[in-house]
Amino acid sequence: MTILIACSHGTADPAGRSAVQSLIDDVRRLLPDVRVVHAVVDVEHPQIDDVLAAEAPRDDVIVVPLLLSVGYHTAVDISLAVAAHANVGQTPPLGIHPLVTDVLVDRLAAAVPQGWRPGDHVVLAAAGSSNPDAMSDVETAAARLRTRIPVPVSVGYASASTPRIGDAVGAARAAGAVRVIAASHVLAPxxxxxxxxRAGADVVTAPLAPDARIAAVVAERFRAAAIRS
Known part of the structure; x- marks a missing residue:
């Protein structure tokens, strides 16, 4: 049996932990014949190195990053842990899958239940990374979102990259936006x-997880990697 290790960032926030656990439970329902194990790269335990040390000697393993872009944790932390085992593979992160765009659109609809107004502007608010590939992933997500909603979309980052979300919000207002909505391109609280x-937007959407479509992306990433292996 090939094991799926769902590797999240890790958080001290109880709501965030609950959201990730709900997501993993959804993945288990989609893949009832697959052993799904949770690991993290930061803050919590068990860490990805320890989980792989326990699981890789017994079975083949595919690690699916529960992350939205190719940042440091994906390209370095997870990749180095995976490279230490010949029978372990790694999938791409989740963020540029079309279903993620569907979830973003629905989160925006829930945040503005009366619909779009003249002067609305959306800032796609991502965690941020100094990795150019991560920034490219976010720009791809923004480009897809622009095709789905009738208002301007710009990008802001919480850390590591620029513009920061607060600066993107300010730039939108300076350009004439009446209402700025931050679309949370983060997985969980x-x-x-x-x-x-806290970046100053007038409206902030809920994170992407839990959502059955995000679980479907995880399952799809796993199945595609299992076929290739």
């Missing part, structure tokens, strides 16, 4: 979601 919420 926690540190980065808190930064998004």
């Amino acid at each position: 926690g540190f980065f979601a808190g930064l998004v919420g």
Whole structure:
């Protein structure tokens, strides 16, 4: 049996932990014949190195990053842990899958239940990374979102990259926006979601998880990697 290790960032926020656990439970329902194990790269335990040390000697393993872009944790922390085992593979992160765009659109609809207004502007609010590939992933997500909603979309980052979310919100207002909505391009409540919420937008959407469509992306990433392995 090939094991799926769902590797999240990790958080001290109880709501964030609950959201990630709900997501993993949804994945287990989609893949009832697959052993799904949770690991993290920061803050919590068990860490990805320890989980792989326990699981890789017994079975083949595929690690699915519960992350939204190719940042440091994906490209370095997870990749180095995976490289230490010949029978372990790694999938791409979740963020540029079309279903993620669907979830973003629905989160925006829930945040503005009366619909779009003249002067609305959306800032796609991502965690941020100094990795150019991560920034490219966020720009791809923003480009897809622009095709789905009738208002301007710009990008802001909570850390590591520029513009910061607060600066993106300010730039939108300076350009004439009447209402600025921060679309949370973060998976769950926690540190980065808190930064998004405090960045000064008029409206902030809920994080992406839990949602059955995010679980479907995880399952799809796993199945595609299992076929290739």
